[in-house]
Amino acid sequence: MTKIKLLPAEGQDDYTDALKAGTYLRTVNPAGFLVRLAKDAAPASTQTLGQGLSHGEKDYLDGGVTVEAEEIDDALTAAFIGGLKLGAYSAGQRRGDFKEHPLLHGEIQWGGDAGAALILADVQTRIMALVDAPANKKRAQDLAAWAVESGKTYGYDVRVLDKAACLEEGLHALLAVNRGSEDPAVLIVMEYRGGGGEGKDTIAIIGKGVTFDTGGVSIKGSQNLHLMKSDMGGAAATFGALEAAARLKLPVHLVGIVPATDNSVDALSIKPSDVIESHAGKTIEIIDTDAEGRLIMADGLSYAVKHFSPTTLMDVATLTGSAVRTFGYVCAAMLSKNEALVQQFRAAGDACGERVWPLPPWDDFAKGLESDVADVKNFSGNPLHGATDAFKFLENFTHGHARYIHFDIAGVALKQGPYAKDRQATGFGVRLFVEWLSRERS
Numbered sequence: 150m151t152k153i154k155l156l157p158a159e160g161q162d163d164y165t166d167a168l169k170a171g172t173y174l175r176t177v178n179p180a181g182f183l184v185r186l187a188k189d190a191a192p193a194s195t196q197t198l199g200q201g202l203s204h205g206e207k208d209y210l211d212g213g214v215t216v217e218a219e220e221i222d223d224a225l226t227a228a229f230i231g232g233l234k235l236g237a238y239s240a241g242q243r244r245g246d247f248k249e250h251p252l253l254h255g256e257i258q259w260g261g262d263a264g265a266a267l268i269l270a271d272v273q274t275r276i277m278a279l280v281d282a283p284a285n286k287k288r289a290q291d292l293a294a295w296a297v298e299s300g301k302t303y304g305y306d307v308r309v310l311d312k313a314a315c316l317e318e319g320l321h322a323l324l325a326v327n328r329g330s331e332d333p334a335v336l337i338v339m340e341y342r343g344g345g346g347e348g349k350d351t352i353a354i355i356g357k358g359v360t361f362d363t364g365g366v367s368i369k370g371s372q373n374l375h376l377m378k379s380d381m382g383g384a385a386a387t388f389g390a391l392e393a394a395a396r397l398k399l400p401v402h403l404v405g406i407v408p409a410t411d412n413s414v415d416a417l418s419i420k421p422s423d424v425i426e427s428h429a430g431k432t433i434e435i436i437d438t439d440a441e442g443r444l445i446m447a448d449g450l451s452y453a454v455k456h457f458s459p460t461t462l463m464d465v466a467t468l469t470g471s472a473v474r475t476f477g478y479v480c481a482a483m484l485s486k487n488e489a490l491v492q493q494f495r496a497a498g499d500a501c502g503e504r505v506w507p508l509p510p511w512d513d514f515a516k517g518l519e520s521d522v523a524d525v526k527n528f529s530g531n532p533l534h535g536a537t538d539a540f541k542f543l544e545n546f547t548h549g550h551a552r553y554i555h556f557d558i559a560g561v562a563l564k565q566g567p568y569a570k571d572r573q574a575t576g577f578g579v580r581l582f583v584e585w586l587s588r589e590r591s
């Protein structure tokens with residue numbers, strides 16, 4: 150049993166001189182750690198402190214940890230404990246020398262209630278594992294199987310539309326992207342009916358499930374191409390939101406829609422100049438096959454509106470390099486014409502540490518997507534304001550929804566951190582959605 154004792158930043162104790170705020174010390178007798186919280190500690194930074202200890206000291210941790218906290222806010226202790234759990238994650242499960250971290254399935258005891266923090270950390274860890282998984286281990290069917298299994302375990306409905314059902318349903322844009330693939334596309338439909346939430350307020354999240362993005366015929370360069378395994382980060386965030394809502398028993402009616410396929414090169418692949426159909430009935434001229442995310446998302450959005458009439462329509466996608474160039478790895482881009490939603494999500498993002506920042510949703514940006522041969526084209530042909538253009542494209546397929554909000558997480562789905570050599574999954578989106586769903590909304 151490892152003992153971890155949390156001390157307040159300004160505490161006068163036996164270790165006042167030895168232990169600086171925001172750091173920890175390993176002790177031998179009893180075997181454990183002394184941790185001093187940072188000055189003005191917030192939950193997000195306290196979670197990081199726990200994560201750092203857990204990751205860095207795994208050789209000195211047992212499968213059982215007891216946490217003692219003196220004069221520390223319960224929310225901070227819970228966040229620290231969530232961090233301990235997060236620090237147990239590693240992407241190395243397919244390495245021959247993989248050794249499971251003792252806290253991945255170990256127990257963390259504390260006098261207070263860290264239940265919610267532990268559940269969130271566990272969901273986030275499962276989502277990170279999915280995003281970090283190699284593309285050949287998460288084909289469209291594998292994503293569907295993950296969702297089915299999660300729904301069965303945690304009590305929410307999951308239906309999978311196979312390729313034939315997608316055709317029947319008219320998901321022509323999803324099927325167009327799937328033309329170059331060996332793996333049939335699927336549409337994964339998840340529904341969680343939380344007690345008290347049903348009927349009042351249906352919230353839909355659509356997540357981009359491109360299991361690998363080669364760019365298609367408009368092929369990408371090979372530098373960092375391996376990271377395009379994370380092009381299902383939006384799907385993963387959607388899975389996480391559903392699983393977390395169910396496990397935390399949030400009183401909401403939540404729908405998750407994930408169109409899933411890879412974007413590959415083949416004789417059958419769509420080509421620039423092709424005109425394709427879509428679920429919403431609009432025709433699309435393909436200018437660039439690398440703008441595939443917006444094609445499958447268009448069908449996901451239209452399907453959600455037609456089948457669920459959600460009160461709030463949200464989507465999350467690793468959609469554009471433009472979002473990366475605009476905000477780097479600091480925050481996600483957020484676009485909506487609904488100012489109230491934008492404000493709510495800014496506040497939710499600040500609170501949970503997954504920050505989002507708005508870009509202008511104005512109709513001025515729609516002009517560049519007008520096509521001579523179809524209702525809309527999938528790329529304006531110019532390199533300016535690409536994240537906004539993607540949003541203007543998607544708006545065409547929301548059937549004029551009044552509470553639609555879009556999150557482009559291309560920059561934040563992966564990050565270079567202290568816990569891995571290459572960029573690693575963040576699980577971005579899970580906490581943002583859970584935070585927003587847990588708050589008072591109108």
Ligand code: BES
Nearest residue numbers: 437439440442467468469470471528559
């Ligand atoms: N999956 C990419 C976006 C992306 C880029 C995600 C970098 C993560 C990191 C998306 O499908 C894409 O290729 N977008 C193109 C669109 C362009 C051709 C209109 C882009 O942003 O360059």
Ligand code: ZN
Nearest residue numbers: 362439440441
């Ligand atoms: Zn692409």
Ligand code: ZN
Nearest residue numbers: 359362380442
């Ligand atoms: Zn993509």
